[in-house]
Amino acid sequence: MMTTLTVDDSRTEVRAFLAEAWDPDLTVAQWWERLGESGWAAPTWPLEWFGKGLGRDAAAIVNDELRAAGAIGGPSGLGMLLAGPTILAHGTEEQKERYLRPIVTGQEGWCQLFSEPGAGSDLASLQTKAERDGDEWIINGQKVWTSGGQVAELGMLLARTDPDAPKHKGISYFAFPMEQAGVEVRPLREMTGRALFSEVFFDDARVRGDALIGGENKGWIVANTTLANERAGLGSGGGGAGGAAFPGRKAGMLEVRVGELGERTSRSGVQPANFGRAFGLLRTIAEKVGRSDDPIIRQRLVDLYSMNEVGRITGLRIKGALASGRGPGPEANTAKLMMSRICRLVRDLGPELLGPEAMITGSDTTGGGVVQELVLFAPAPSIYGGSDEIQKNIIGERVLGLPKEPGPDKSTPFRELKVGTQSA
Numbered sequence: 001m002m003t004t005l006t007v008d009d010s011r012t013e014v015r016a017f018l019a020e021a022w023d024p025d026l027t028v029a030q031w032w033e034r035l036g037e038s039g040w041a042a043p044t045w046p047l048e049w050f051g052k053g054l055g056r057d058a059a060a061i062v063n064d065e066l067r068a069a070g071a072i073g074g075p076s077g078l079g080m081l082l083a084g085p086t087i088l089a090h091g092t093e094e095q096k097e098r099y100l101r102p103i104v105t106g107q108e109g110w111c112q113l114f115s116e117p118g119a120g121s122d123l124a125s126l127q128t129k130a131e132r133d134g135d136e137w138i139i140n141g142q143k144v145w146t147s148g149g150q151v152a153e154l155g156m157l158l159a160r161t162d163p164d165a166p167k168h169k170g171i172s173y174f175a176f177p178m179e180q181a182g183v184e185v186r187p188l189r190e191m192t193g194r195a196l197f198s199e200v201f202f203d204d205a206r207v208r209g210d211a212l213i214g215g216e217n218k219g220w221i222v223a224n225t226t227l228a229n230e231r232a233g234l235g236s237g238g239g240g241a242g243g244a245a246f247p248g249r250k251a252g253m254l255e256v257r258v259g260e261l262g263e264r265t266s267r268s269g270v271q272p273a274n275f276g277r278a279f280g281l282l283r284t285i286a287e288k289v290g291r292s293d294d295p296i297i298r299q300r301l302v303d304l305y306s307m308n309e310v311g312r313i314t315g316l317r318i319k320g321a322l323a324s325g326r327g328p329g330p331e332a333n334t335a336k337l338m339m340s341r342i343c344r345l346v347r348d349l350g351p352e353l354l355g356p357e358a359m360i361t362g363s364d365t366t367g368g369g370v371v372q373e374l375v376l377f378a379p380a381p382s383i384y385g386g387s388d389e390i391q392k393n394i395i396g397e398r399v400l401g402l403p404k405e406p407g408p409d410k411s412t413p414f415r416e417l418k419v420g421t422q423s424a
C-alpha cells in the first residue's frame with residue numbers, strides 16, 4: 001500500500017522520529033529495533049510490512065535526515081537489498097511474517113547462494129540439488145563467490161528440483177538456514193587482503209518445505225526479481241545512510257554502542273572499496289601532490305566527475321521507473337556498465353597521481369591506502385551482479401531486439417545438457 005506522505009511530510013515525520021528515538025548510547029540492536037519498527041529503516045516497503053510506502057524520491061530524504069542527525073541508517077547488506085524485496089514480491093504471508101522483521105531490525109544477515117563453479121553468467125546451469133524428504137528438502141552441492149557467507153544466518157539458495165525439466169524450469173528458491181551441520185563455509189581471500197566472500201559446501205544439508213519461496217520449480221522467476229534489484233542497487237550506488245553496520249548475530253556488531261560504530265568500522269576496515277566517493281578523494285590527492293593544475297589530470301578528473309553525474313542521473317531514472325511501478329528496466333544495465341567504467345578510470349588515475357607511493361599501502365600513505373584498495377578491487381564490479389558482457393547481451397537482446405544466441409536450453413531437459421549429465 002502506498003502512502004499519501006509528500007516529501008515535505010516525510011522530512012517532518014522523520015525529523016520528529018529522530019528527535020525522539022535517536023540515542024547514541026543505544027546498542028546497534030536496540031537502535032535498529034526502533035528504526036525497523038518505525039518504518040524508517042525501509043521507507044519504500046509497504047506500510048503493512050515495516051515500511052512507509054514511500055516513493056524513492058521521498059525515501060531519499062530519509063537518508064539526508066539520518067545523516068544530518070548523526071544517526072546510522074538501517075542494516076546494510078543483502079537482506080535489505082535483495083532478500084526483503086524478493087520476499088515482498090513472491091513470499092506468502094507466513095514467509096513475510098517470518099523473514100521481514102529480522103531483516104529491518106538487523107537480527108538476521110543474508111547471503112546470496114546463486115553462483116557455482118560451473119554456473120555464473122549461465123546461472124540456470126546450476127547443479128546444486130534439492131531433493132524432497134517429507135516436509136523437508138535435502139541439499140547437496142557447492143556455491144562460490146558467496147559474499148558475506150561466513151557471517152550470514154540465512155541464504156537465498158537456488159537449487160535444482162527437477163533435472164528432467166529444461167534448465168530454467170527445474171529450479172527452486174529457498175530461504176536457507178546457514179547454521180547447520182551439513183554446511184561448510186570456506187572464506188576466499190581476495191588480492192585486497194580481505195575475505196569478503198566464501199565457498200559454501202552442502203552435504204545433506206536441510207531446509208524446511210515452508211522456506212520454499214514462490215513455489216516448486218518457479219525459482220527462476222523469483223531469482224530474476226533478486227537479480228533485477230541487484231543490478232538496480234549496484235548501478236545506482238546502493239546502500240542507505242550510514243550503512244556502517246552489518247546485520248546478524250554472527251557479524252558481531254549488534255551489541256556495539258551505536259554512537260561508536262562509525263569510528264569502529266573505519267578502524268577495523270570492514271567497509272569494502274567505495275568508488276562513489278573516489279572523485280573527492282582523487283581531487284584532494286591531486287592538490288596534495290601538486291598536480292591539480294596539470295591539464296591532463298584535470299581532464300581526467302572532469303571525466304570522472306561527469307561519469308559519476310551520468311551514473312547519478314541514471315540512478316534517478318531507475319528510481320523514477322520503480323516509483324511508477326515499471327520495475328528496473330534497461331537503465332539498470334547501463335548504470336551498471338557506467339559503474340565499471342568509473343572503476344577502471346579510478347584504477348588508472350589513482351596510481352598516476354600517487355606515483356611510486358601507489359606501490360605501498362597503509363593509513364600513513366597519501367590518501368590513507370584507499371586508492372590502493374580501490375585499484376585492487378577495481379575488477380570486481382565489472383563481474384559481480386552480471387559481468388559487463390552479460391549486461392551488453394541483455395541490452396542487445398531486450399532493448400535493441402537483436403536475436404538471442406541459438407541453443408537447445410529452452411526445450412532440452414537439464415539432464416540431457418552436457419553440464420547436466422555429470423551430476424544431476
Ligand SMILES: Cc1cc2nc3c(=O)[nH]c(=O)nc-3n(C[C@H](O)[C@H](O)[C@H](O)COP(=O)(O)OP(=O)(O)OC[C@H]3O[C@@H](n4cnc5c(N)ncnc54)[C@H](O)[C@@H]3O)c2cc1C
Pocket residue numbers: 111112113114115116117118119120121122144145146147148197380383384385386387388389390393
Ligand atoms: C566480488 C564478487 C562478489 C560476488 N558475490 C556473489 C554472491 O554473493 N553470490 C553469488 O551467487 N555470486 C556472487 N558473485 C559471482 C558473480 O555473480 C559471478 O562471478 C558472475 O556472474 C560471473 O560468473 P563467473 O565468475 O562464473 O564467470 P563466467 O560466467 O565463467 O564468465 C567468464 C567470462 O566469460 C564472459 N561470458 C560468459 N558468458 C558469456 C556470454 N554468453 N556472452 C559473452 N561473454 C560471456 C564473462 O563476461 C566473463 O568475462 C560475486 C563475484 C564477485 C567478483
